[in-house]
Amino acid sequence: MMELIIFYFAAVAAVGGALMMILQRNPVASVLYLIVSLVALAVLFVQLNAIFVGALLIIVYAGAILVLFLFVIMLLNLRGEKFTEKRPRMDKATRLILAVVFFAELVIIIKEMAFPQRMNSLMVQASPDFGTVRPVAELLYTKYIYPFELTSILLLVAIVGAVVMARKDKSEKGGDS
């Protein structure tokens, strides 16, 4: 019982936060709403016994990535641009309809999925250390060592790329390193 309430509460927070994020003018407000949404999402994760990933979500995602967003917004001093161009009304409506259709499809798929009875409740027996760090680490360094290494290279590339691109050009093209 309690679980359901927590679930609904967190779900509403997550969805509401995302919705509000889209509708904001001020980008800073958008970021803050996203953070709210992400925290609610972390609650959902923890409810699913994924404590490691939930913690990771808060620390990495909300704590680092979105803060990065905030930094950039502040850096570029983006307040709230006036978007004054006229665009056809039809445009927006079409896209909304698209989104609704999309949701409908996904719901249909979910409904069609046949879950065995045992999956219908949280009473599934989970292993004692489910969702902790140890199993993740074990898998990461054995079975998924390859993706792990690749991801680290990816991060390296991203760092270098971001630094190079965001640098202020003090010299002409092909500047010194």
Place this chain on the structure above:
Amino acid sequence: MVPMPHYLIVSALLFVIGAAGVILSRNLIIMFMSIEVMLNAANLAIIAFSRFLNLMDGHVFVFLIMAVAAAEAAVGLAIIITIYRNRNSINADRFNLMKW
């Protein structure tokens, strides 16, 4: 006791909201954050399945997705900075040099 489909519906809802954000917003920053929302919706679905199948592989996957999201965010923001420096605007409609 929360049945599985609930989690999936929440995930679907988040995903659609993220998609709507991408196509409806003209502000580049908002578009970008909507992409992050979509990624997290996928994370939720994966974790839900992982729990109900009692497999830890899902957690590893989510871990890696977060790493990729971080990398992507970094590079994407660098791009936005560059665009802003060149055009002094983050209105997506203004960047149509690829128009015929």
Place this chain on the structure above:
Amino acid sequence: MNGYLYLIPLFPLIGFLLNGLFIGRLHKRVISLIACGSVGLSFLLGVKFFFDLLSLPENARIIGQVLFTWISSGEFNVNIGFLFDPLSAVMVLVVSGVGFLIHLYSIGYMHDDSGYGRYFTYLNLFVFSMLTLVLADNYLLMFVGWEGVGLCSYLLIGFWYEKKSAADAGKKAFIVNRIGDFGFLLGLFIIFWQTDSLNFAAVFEKAPVVFMAGGGLITAATLLLFLGAAGKSAQIPLYVWLPDAMEGPTPVSALIHAATMVTAGVYMIARSNILYTLAPVSLTVVAIVGIATALFAATIALAQNDIKRVLAYSTISQLGYMFTACGVAAFSAGIFHLVTHAFFKALLFLGAGSVIHALSGQQDMRHMGGLKRHLPATCLTFLIATLAIAGIPGLSGFFSKDEILWKTFSSDYGSPWLWAVGLFTAMLTAFYMFRLVFLTFFGKERLDDHAKAHLHESPKIMTVPLSILAVLSVVGGYIGIPHLLGGSNQFEKFLEPVMQGHQADAEMSQLPAAAVHNGNIEMVLMIVSVALILLSIYLSYYLYVKNIGLVGRIQKSVSGLYRLIYGKYFIDELYNAVIVRPLVGLSLFLWKIIDVILIDGLLNGLAILVGDMSLGVRRIQTGSIRTYTTIFLAGVIVIIGYFALR
């Protein structure tokens, strides 16, 4: 020995290639040597094969040679093969023999012409094509030769192409010929369709089996073949090109339009005699058209003033005789006349050429006269030829023409009416030919000064062939002396194996009483015809030598009729108005409207359409990333929708 049969057409071909490829670099002597030599060699080879043929038993007189398979496509097989049997032997000897004499003559006649090399090149090509035509062992190879001689005719008629009338005449000849060729091809199609072959031996063997005698198909096929023959051999209604063809050099007229090419039609019908006897209706058509043409052309010749025109119409008329002979199933009589006609008509043309050459180009008989004194050799040979064509007993023309007249009377396919018209035409022939002789060689001189200046007898190179032809015109008939007069008609016997459909000579029929009876009739008819011909000659003499003023008065009194004849019955003008003008109009229409407006417009329109469409399509590239993302998402939705609705 058989293996060398292909050399007969090959020698002129080599001559053509040598002269053609090295035009301009060879001395005149070399050119003439190559040209005349090749034809001469063909003649000698022909003689050799002729004797080979004679050594074979009568019913197996065939020398064949297949060079290689030309077309092999499913059931359709055609070889390059040659057939030397009595009929083709006769044709080869005539073509190469008379051709050789004309080549010699041309050395003198064309001596000062700038196109000397070109002339002999074309002439050799012609002899090659003609020999291919007569030696072919199947219809398709014969058609190749047929087209080849048509082409050479065009080239040689328009030899002096800078003259517009000559170029036009060449075009006319070729186009009218083409119409005939169309019929020829359709006939070939029917033959192939029914007998699955175009090879003579195969077709003639299968024809009685496959075609119903007198039935529609064989009649159609033979009539269509005759259409081709009418085009090539200048019968009604496709004769109009032959008078115009006189624009070419005179030796060309002698060779092509007297002795050889125009006889190709007669040869073709004689070769196909089995097919024609299966279709009596076609035979009747051939006979009627033949005799009608003979009469028609003879009447036109009465009034013409150009010496070559008279001879042209005379050729058309004599060809009509040959077709009439074939039309009454007397095929060997037709070929006999073909041979004798080759001799005396070639002689007539060459003689006319000699006169024109002597008078520096004058061709109008009204400006000739009294040339007997100045051109004795020409006059004598010309006279012999005229006697032959008129049918005076003792010369070749008498025997062949008489044979034809007798057969039109006596044959199962003939009728007394045909004989009567033929006889009347013979009278006309004698009349206008002697008119020509009298106006040209006898009487008062009506020459203008330009002609008088260089009046001279032709050189030996021209008069020697004339003499040889004159001798042939006299003795050439002795190969076909009918039984009636004590001969054995070797010619007909020689050709008998080929002419299985021929009408046997009445004298060979079983009942001796009937034979004698027929013999009597033939004698009577012969005497009647000779008498009437002599009368015509006297009439002509009287009008054109004794009392030439009478001619003018006669012309005035029947001026309408005279104008009609003189204007060739205005057939050319009729064709022009009814056929040529509408065709030209139609072509203009097709060009201006259909080609330019419709087709070009359609194509250009298509291109413009594509351009406009692409102008529309490129609007997809908006350059706006939101649009791109939206469409991307829409695509994803479609895909997921597929899974959702499955």
